[in-house]
Structures are given as C-alpha cells and as structure tokens.
Amino acid sequence: KAGVTQTPRYLIKTRGQQVTLSCSPISGHRSVSWYQQTPGQGLQFLFEYFSETQRNKGNFPGRFSGRQFSNSRSEMNVSTLELGDSALYLCASSLNRQGAQDGYTFGSGTRLTVV
Amino acid sequence: GESVGLHLPTLSVQEGDNSIINCAYSNSASDYFIWYKQESGKGPQFIIDIRSNMDKRQGQRVTVLLNKTVKHLSLQIAATQPGDSAVYFCAETPNDYKLSFGAGTTVTVRA
Numbered sequence: 001k002a003g004v005t006q007t008p009r010y011l012i013k014t015r016g017q018q019v020t021l022s023c024s025p026i027s028g029h030r031s032v033s034w035y036q037q038t039p040g041q042g043l044q045f046l047f048e049y050f051s052e053t054q055r056n057k058g059n060f061p062g063r064f065s066g067r068q069f070s071n072s073r074s075e076m077n078v079s080t081l082e083l084g085d086s087a088l089y090l091c092a093s094s095l096n097r098q099g100a101q102d103g104y105t106f107g108s109g110t111r112l113t114v115v
Numbered sequence: 116g117e118s119v120g121l122h123l124p125t126l127s128v129q130e131g132d133n134s135i136i137n138c139a140y141s142n143s144a145s146d147y148f149i150w151y152k153q154e155s156g157k158g159p160q161f162i163i164d165i166r167s168n169m170d171k172r173q174g175q176r177v178t179v180l181l182n183k184t185v186k187h188l189s190l191q192i193a194a195t196q197p198g199d200s201a202v203y204f205c206a207e208t209p210n211d212y213k214l215s216f217g218a219g220t221t222v223t224v225r226a
Contacts, residue, residue, distance in 0.1 A: 004158075033213065043159075043204065043216035056212035090158050098211045101147050106158035 002027065004107035006091050012113045018079040021110045025072050025093030032074040033104060034066060037088040046089075049074055081114045088112075125221045134192040138205035138217045143186065145207035149214070150179060150190045153202045162190070162203075192222075200224045 005024040013019050025032050034046040045058040049068035066076040072093075078085055088111050092104035128134045140148065146167040151159035163174045165181050165188075172179050178191040188205050202221050206214040 035214075035216075042218055043214075045213040045215070048212040056210065058213070092158075092214075101208060101211050103149060103161060103164060104214060105161065106151075108156070108158045 004091055004093050004105055006089075006107040006110050008110060009108065010111045010113075012115060013081050015081055015083060015114055017081050018077060019081060019112060020075055020077045021089055021091075021112070023074045023076075023091030023093075023107060025074070025091075026095075026105055029093035029095050029105075030072050031094040031096065031098075031102070032068055032072060033092045033094075034074070034076050035090040035092065035106075036060075037090055037109070038086075043090070046076065078112075083114050086112060086114045122218065123220060124218065125223070127223045127225060128195050129225050130195060130197060132195055134190075134195045134199070134222060136190045136192075136203050136220045136222065138188040138190075138220075140186050140188060140205065140207040140215075140217070142207055142209040142215065145209050145215075147208040148179070148181060148188055149206045149208075150177075150188075151204045151206060151216075152199075153204065153219075155201075159204060195222075195224050197224050197226065 007022045031050045033048040036044045047066050048056045052068045063079045068074045088109040090109045092106045094102045094104050096102050149164045150162040152162050153159045163177050163179050165172045165179045176193045180189045202219045204219045205217040
C-alpha cells in the first residue's frame with residue numbers, strides 16, 4: 001500500500017514568489033495535516049483538513065493557505081515567499097474523523113528553499 | 116544503559132546498551148501521545164503510542180512510560196542498534212486535529 005506522497009521533493013523559489021505543494025494521502029485516509037519543520041522552531045502545525053473542510057489552523061500568517069479535494073488529496077500554498085519560509089513541509093494523513101487520535105502517517109516532505 | 120532525567124537535545128549511546136529518552140508535555144488535556152523517529156531525509160515515522168488511561172506500553176524493543184502527574188513521557192529502547200540513530204520526537208494531542216511536538220532528541224549509536 002502506497003504511503004503519503006508529497007510532490008515535489010525539492011523546490012527553490014525566489015523571495016516574493018508563491019508556491020504550491022501537493023500531498024496525496026494513503027488510500028482511504030480522509031484527514032490530512034500539514035506541518036512546517038525548521039531547525040529553529042522544530043515541527044509546527046499549519047492546518048488540518050477532513051472531508052474538504054479545514055478544522056484547525058496553526059499560528060501562521062495568512063500567506064499560508066491550503067485546501068483539500070474530494071479525493072482527499074491536499075495542497076498548500078504560500079504566497080509572497082520570505083527567506084524564513086525555507087523549511088521542510090510535511091504532510092500527514094489519518095484514517096478517520098478523529099485525525100490526531102488515530103495516529104498520523106507522514107510523508108517524506110517537500111524541502112523548500114527561498115533565495 | 117544511557118539515560119537522561121531531563122530532556123536533552125542529544126544522546127550518545129553504546130551499541131547494545133539501553134537508551135532512555137525523556138520528554139515533558141505541556142497540555143493537561145492531551146490524552147494521546149506518540150513517539151516518532153525521524154531519519155535524515157525522511158518524514159517522522161511512528162514508533163509507539165500510548166493513551167492517557169495507561170502508564171506503560173511495550174512494543175518490539177521499545178517501551179513508553181507516561182507520568183500524567185508531572186506531565187512526563189519517556190521512550191526506552193532496549194539493546195540499541197546502529198539503525199536506531201535518528202532524531203526522536205514526542206508528540207501530544209491537545210485536540211483531535213493537531214499534534215504538538217517536543218523539541219526532539221538526536222540519538223547517536225557508537226559502535
């Protein structure tokens with residue numbers, strides 16, 4: 001069974017640009033979450049979706065947004081990129097409505113570098 | 116074996132020894148806890164979990180202990196192997212929709 005798939009694996013963008021990252025959850029999983037990982041801040045929660053609805057959002061500026069499609073695939077978008085947005089962006093999926101309580105499986109992440 | 120009483124960012128352990136990694140969590144409402152292992156270039160990988168109605172749970176070579184009184188979680192790894200070298204994170208669930216992660220401990224196994 002395929003795991004959580006994130007594309008692309010690596011990305012280099014220029015300050016001011018915008019970027020879209022993609023996540024395909026494990027087949028049948030309906031809850032998808034996004035996390036940002038940096039050396040300084042560690043793993044920080046961005047947002048969580050279930051059945052195309054955002055149920056929770058972390059403390060990130062409005063430049064960070066996401067969505068989930070009817071097939072549970074999810075995308076996140078960052079507009080007006082800043083150098084500090086350089087990070088590993090991780091997607092995680094879970095089977096059921098209780099999301100975190102069911103345990104999350106993580107993808108390998110997208111490494112975003114902003115120059 | 117090697118053990119730490121408080122959370123330390125790094126832990127060096129001799130191959131074959133036991134390791135103990137500690138974590139303090141912050142939210143009294145959290146009722147589900149998970150330990151993840153992250154190897155270089157990969158996402159966090161589930162190791163073991165525990166619910167708040169338990170104080171100990173064992174897996175293959177790993178044991179998680181939960182002390183709700185002092186909001187402390189620990190991961191014990193028996194007979195540490197080179198493949199155990201990684202960063203280990205504890206995570207708590209303050210609600211159904213997110214995980215809050217600890218700072219992580221980098222474990223290095225000495226041959």
